[in-house]
Amino acid sequence: MKQIAIVAGGPALNIPELKQRQHSFHYWIGCDRGAYEIIDQNLPLNMAIGDFDSVTKQERIAIENYADKVISYNVEKDASDLELAVEHSLTLGEVMLTFFGVTGGRLDHELMVIFLLEKLLKVGIPASIIDQQNIIQLYKPGKYQVEKDSRYPIISFLPVTDSVTSLSLTGFYYPLQSAHVTRGDSLTLSNHLDHEYGHFSFDTGILMMIRSSEQVK
Known part of the structure; x- marks a missing residue:
């Protein structure tokens, strides 16, 4: 089973030190600003995905130069960057998902990810949320x-x-x-x-x- 880390663009102060977890994951996906957070922590960026409306032009260039694969979407779409990242992660085979950078910001986004855990559980995909202070499963x-x-x-x-x-x-x-x-x-x-x-x-x-x-x- 592949261990997949999905890093979203929540408040950086709420994201734990990821470097010490590097060898726990086979694949790193960055959602929007989460892709730049992966770069900032000097980790492999196997996939960057999203509309990238939360990064500067210079940060977008850095992401495109650093990532193994970049998948871009329009700002106006019917799914969040995170949900799109999950959809793409499921094409990698049997996976276990861990979400970082999804708490401490907008409450609607945070609740959506918790509901997403339930959706994944019902189809047999193990997933968890980790931040500086909590692990949710x-x-x-x-x-x-x-x-x-x-x-x-x-x-x-x-x-x-x-x-x-x-x-x-x-x-x-x-x-x-x-x-x-x-x-x-x-x-x-x-x-x-x-x-x-x-x-x-x-x-x-x-x-x-x-x-x-x-x-x-």
Whole structure:
């Protein structure tokens, strides 16, 4: 499975240090200004895509000279640069997508990406969002293991659907056994692992796991 990094043009301060993650990904895609962010962090830019309305003329030239492939679109179109990047990434075979630069800016864009995670989950494509302070992932019913990560120690679970049923947490500071959790409940906020590994499971619904840190590191 190819690990694909998709970098959008959100606030640079909210994008984590990408250089240290370089070898975690097989392919780097830059959306609009995200392409220049990839260049700025001295990473390979396998594909630059978008209408490039968020870069200067000089930055556009730099992107065109640096990228292995550039796909340009008109400003007026029926899909966002990010969604177009996802469509092109799916032509690369079996993929796992990680989005950077999609939080901390416009709320409509941020919510759209979270909904996009759900859309991808339903067709069996694993995807996540990572920023300086959070990792966001969605899950279908099943049993899962979580490993402790000192960079993102706080773990919260939120139903994306109206509810999730039989949610159980083991290895967490606040354990849970077969709970019915509805969207809007705060029961499963701000937990953390009590051991090196924890486990969670649920029977129905779609569940969001957000791993966070109190302070940006």
